[in-house]
Amino acid sequence: MKKMISFLLSAIQASLSLSVFPMQTAAQVSMPEGWLLWHSYSSYENMDSHLYIRNDKGNINEITGNFIHAMNGNFGNRPDLITFMAIDQTADEWDIFLYDNGRITNLTKNSGFRNEDPKWLPDGKTIVFKRGFWNTEVNDFTYNLALLNPSTLKITMLTDSLAEEAMPCFSQDGDSVYYTEYSNGIGSIMKMDMQSRNTEIIWHKKGVNAYYPIYKNHQLYFTKWISNENHHDMIMKYTKDGFQAQTFNSDTYDCSDACPIDETCMIYSCSANGTYSLYYYDGTDSVEISGIPGEGNALGADFFRYQPVPGDVNNDKICSVADAVMLQKWLLSMPDTILTDWEAGDITKDHQLNSIDLSALIHLLIE
Ligand SMILES: [Ca+2]
Ligand SMILES: [Ca+2]
Ligand SMILES: [Ca+2]
Numbered sequence: 145m146k147k148m149i150s151f152l153l154s155a156i157q158a159s160l161s162l163s164v165f166p167m168q169t170a171a172q173v174s175m176p177e178g179w180l181l182w183h184s185y186s187s188y189e190n191m192d193s194h195l196y197i198r199n200d201k202g203n204i205n206e207i208t209g210n211f212i213h214a215m216n217g218n219f220g221n222r223p224d225l226i227t228f229m230a231i232d233q234t235a236d237e238w239d240i241f242l243y244d245n246g247r248i249t250n251l252t253k254n255s256g257f258r259n260e261d262p263k264w265l266p267d268g269k270t271i272v273f274k275r276g277f278w279n280t281e282v283n284d285f286t287y288n289l290a291l292l293n294p295s296t297l298k299i300t301m302l303t304d305s306l307a308e309e310a311m312p313c314f315s316q317d318g319d320s321v322y323y324t325e326y327s328n329g330i331g332s333i334m335k336m337d338m339q340s341r342n343t344e345i346i347w348h349k350k351g352v353n354a355y356y357p358i359y360k361n362h363q364l365y366f367t368k369w370i371s372n373e374n375h376h377d378m379i380m381k382y383t384k385d386g387f388q389a390q391t392f393n394s395d396t397y398d399c400s401d402a403c404p405i406d407e408t409c410m411i412y413s414c415s416a417n418g419t420y421s422l423y424y425y426d427g428t429d430s431v432e433i434s435g436i437p438g439e440g441n442a443l444g445a446d447f448f449r450y451q452p453v454p455g456d457v458n459n460d461k462i463c464s465v466a467d468a469v470m471l472q473k474w475l476l477s478m479p480d481t482i483l484t485d486w487e488a489g490d491i492t493k494d495h496q497l498n499s500i501d502l503s504a505l506i507h508l509l510i511e
Contacts (some may be wrong), residue, residue: 176405178200179197180198180422181198182445184438185439185441191231192212194438207243207248210234211241214228215230215444219448226244232254235254237252237254237256239251239253252299258276260276262292266316270292271292271294272289272302272313272321275299287309288303288305290302302321302336310323311323313359316359319339322336322357331355332346334346351372352371354366354367355367356400363407365382365402377398378394379392379412390412392412397414397416398413398414405449408426411445412445417432419441453488455488455508457474457483458485463505465509467489489501
């Protein structure tokens with residue numbers, strides 16, 4: 145190992161005179177590597193929803209346990225940390241569940257409430273969800289937003305109003321929570337500042353339902369009806385430049401449940417074939433994601449992107465001397481040297497691949 149490293153260090157000296165290589169761009173239209181989570185049901189009323197996960201190797205497993213009708217899974221800060229909602233049959237109530245490396249816990253067991261729509265806060269330590277109870281004063285359910293600590297099971301209420309707040313999701317900095325507020329069955333997209341608890345309307349139009357806000361990569365997405373008259377769903381993106389409709393939306397079928405992967409790519413549910421299927425949009429084209437099991441509808445996707453191992457240019461999921469050798473050969477323009485994952489080689493993250501990255505890679509190996 146030491147001999148190899150000293151050889152590489154001397155080789156760096158030799159290659160330092162090489163000019164900077166611009167990054168190559170991969171012209172592939174395929175989904176990035178990662179873990180995909182979704183639920184599938186024949187119809188919501190049949191209460192037959194199942195929660196599935198496809199790992200980064202492409203293997204699919206159903207998340208099962210002492211519950212039925214599981215849905216709305218959400219990844220925490222690692223792919224084996226998931227929260228979802230399901231019905232606890234013994235208690236006959238909606239509960240928030242935790243899946244942690246294969247172990248399942250009911251976090252709201254026998255609460256006497258309806259617990260729904262869980263989403264992780266960005267730190268992966270707290271869950272925000274919707275909690276409802278039968279309110280005898282108004283003869284209807286009252287729903288509020290709440291925070292849940294999975295370690296202590298402590299619950300902190302965020303709202304206390306007769307209006308229904310639903311589908312909460314946090315911004316990446318954790319400063320604000322976006323949610324849907326319903327009035328006479330029509331949803332508006334709202335934002336609450338976590339410090340002041342002040343709320344503001346992000347999107348509201350009379351007679352047009354808007355729901356399912358998702359905040360990712362510093363952009364907000366949500367689903368809304370096309371218009372007063374056309375109740376097909378479409379996905380909107382909200383940035384500093386205003387509201388933008390996604391180009392894949394249609395007047396004749398539904399596009400909903402945005403699951404953004406980066407600034408342009410996303411997974412979403414689309415009913416172009418009659419029932420909901422999962423689609424991947426690469427910024428230009430949409431393709432149906434193949435090999436998705438489950439009868440009927442596939443909805444509520446979440447995606448945990450595979451994080452490349454720094455320096456792993458041969459993409460064998462570890463950083464080793466073999467990567468240093470490969471990067472060095474590439475820098476020396478040796479014939480037939482192709483980097484499997486050049487992005488992993490850009491350790492300095494300056495979008496250039498040069499001897500400074502090789503030097504940084506060798507430092508990683510020495511560490
Ligand atoms: Ca409320
Ligand atoms: Ca490697
Ligand atoms: Ca670099």
